[in-house]
Amino acid sequence: MRYLCVLGSTGSIGENTLDVVRQHPDKYCISSLSANTQIEKLASQCLEFRPEIAVVSTAELATKLRDLLGESPTTVMYGLDGLIQAVRLTQVDTVMAAIVGAAGLLPTLEAAKLGKRVLLANKEALVMSGELMINLVRQSGAELLPIDSEHNAIFQCLPQNQIGQSSANTVKELLLTASGGPFLHRELNSFPDISPAEACKHPNWVMGRKISVDSATMMNKGLELIEAMWLFDTSPEKIKVVIHPQSIIHSMVRYIDGSIIAQLGAPDMRTPIAYGLGWPNRISSGVQELDFEMISNLSFHALEDARFPLLKLARAVAGQGGTAPTIMNAANEIAVAAFLNNQIQFTQINEVVDTVLNTLEVCNVDNLEIVLETDKMVRDFTNKHIQTIN
Ligand SMILES: NC(=O)C1=CN([C@@H]2O[C@H](COP(=O)(O)OP(=O)(O)OC[C@H]3O[C@@H](n4cnc5c(N)ncnc54)[C@H](OP(=O)(O)O)[C@@H]3O)[C@@H](O)[C@H]2O)C=CC1
Ligand SMILES: CC(=O)[C@@H](O)[C@H](O)COP(=O)(O)O
Numbered sequence: 001m002r003y004l005c006v007l008g009s010t011g012s013i014g015e016n017t018l019d020v021v022r023q024h025p026d027k028y029c030i031s032s033l034s035a036n037t038q039i040e041k042l043a044s045q046c047l048e049f050r051p052e053i054a055v056v057s058t059a060e061l062a063t064k065l066r067d068l069l070g071e072s073p074t075t076v077m078y079g080l081d082g083l084i085q086a087v088r089l090t091q092v093d094t095v096m097a098a099i100v101g102a103a104g105l106l107p108t109l110e111a112a113k114l115g116k117r118v119l120l121a122n123k124e125a126l127v128m129s130g131e132l133m134i135n136l137v138r139q140s141g142a143e144l145l146p147i148d149s150e151h152n153a154i155f156q157c158l159p160q161n162q163i164g165q166s167s168a169n170t171v172k173e174l175l176l177t178a179s180g181g182p183f184l185h186r187e188l189n190s191f192p193d194i195s196p197a198e199a200c201k202h203p204n205w206v207m208g209r210k211i212s213v214d215s216a217t218m219m220n221k222g223l224e225l226i227e228a229m230w231l232f233d234t235s236p237e238k239i240k241v242v243i244h245p246q247s248i249i250h251s252m253v254r255y256i257d258g259s260i261i262a263q264l265g266a267p268d269m270r271t272p273i274a275y276g277l278g279w280p281n282r283i284s285s286g287v288q289e290l291d292f293e294m295i296s297n298l299s300f301h302a303l304e305d306a307r308f309p310l311l312k313l314a315r316a317v318a319g320q321g322g323t324a325p326t327i328m329n330a331a332n333e334i335a336v337a338a339f340l341n342n343q344i345q346f347t348q349i350n351e352v353v354d355t356v357l358n359t360l361e362v363c364n365v366d367n368l369e370i371v372l373e374t375d376k377m378v379r380d381f382t383n384k385h386i387q388t389i390n
């Protein structure tokens with residue numbers, strides 16, 4: 001039996017995780033769950049899975065959740081302390097890191113520090129903390145398994161199934177596939193008119209709002225480029241992005257002998273989640289089998305920089321290192337939130353991130369405090385900057 005803490009259980013990845021767990025009551029037990037504000041959904045998950053701990057964001061929400069749970073024995077906690085307690089539970093051996101954005105950083109690092117199996121969906125946490133997270137994993141002996149579909153695909157295509165061990169001798173490059181999002185063919189001159197609802201309508205995947213906007217701007221692929229550098233111990237030059245609008249090939253590895261190994265499947269996150277839960281074995285996921293007779297076309301396109309300037313910017317940030325990825329991530333989180341709140345236009349997400357990166361100084365990441373201070377400082381700066389452009 002494996003004992004799970006699901007951070008962000010009310011989100012898209014969280015719900016998919018619980019769906020896979022539901023299919024294997026003999027293999028997985030839910031020990032702790034967490035949400036931000038969706039307490040009704042969390043309450044229903046608690047009543048079904050009976051975790052030891054459930055965590056919400058504030059004391060008020062914790063009181064309301066406790067009321068909703070009635071006689072149920074789950075202990076309700078709140079805030080960062082609650083998230084850390086949820087991860088620290090002695091019996092928890094596996095942590096699904098599925099909180100969106102920087103809010104997931106500290107509990108994910110705690111899981112890594114404690115040597116647990118970390119199923120990493122929360123790519124922003126690795127982008128922000130980079131080497132610090134990888135070093136914690138190495139020191140503690142934690143298992144860091146990628147859930148992001150592209151990285152999970154690459155993990156499945158690499159020879160030794162070991163994160164952070166370079167295959168530099170035989171791997172020529174990693175090929176990250178990108179759907180191109182909802183605006184792959186939209187007229188560029190209409191980009192300023194893009195609404196939050198349009199940006200959140202991904203052609204192939206059902207995901208949370210923040211990652212959906214990131215897919216539309218392709219910042220998602222930029223974050224994934226940096227995520228892949230750390231997970232697979234490689235440089236940005238050895239990671240190529242290929243547009244593949246069908247999202248059937250989830251990513252590929254090109255070897256020095258001309259072979260390319262790809263992982264294919266229906267665009268359903270339950271496949272990578274089941275792979276992470278079952279690793280090194282495989283378990284069923286409930287995902288419908290891919291029917292090749294129904295696939296008329298698998299196509300590939302080159303990237304257009306003018307359409308997706310944030311990917312080019314993220315590649316430069318990846319090469320720069322230091323606090324540059326932390327700055328980029330924080331500016332992007334604030335800009336995406338402002339776009340979703342109708343405060344800025346879609347095209348201003350790029351302008352805001354670019355301005356912030358060109359204004360703030362990049363320094364070395366010597367410790368976690370530098371990451372946390374940078375994240376806070378950039379959020380304040382970006383919010384103020386957005387007020388000035390409105
Ligand atoms: N969805 C997908 O298919 C994929 C997602 N990912 C990554 O996985 C992560 C989660 O994405 P997704 O599931 O789509 O996101 P969602 O927005 O659907 O879910 C986010 C989860 O995090 C919780 N949460 C949000 N803000 C906070 C906060 N400040 N403190 C604590 N908890 C918080 C939410 O709680 P509440 O419900 O109460 O708001 C929810 O449980 C992201 O990093 C994303 O990039 C990676 C690959 C694919
Ligand atoms: C499902 C998943 O992993 C997302 O990150 C997905 O890849 C988004 O698709 P694109 O960013 O390729 O549009």
Ligand SMILES: [Mn+2]
Pocket residue numbers: 148149150224
């Ligand atoms: Mn992805």
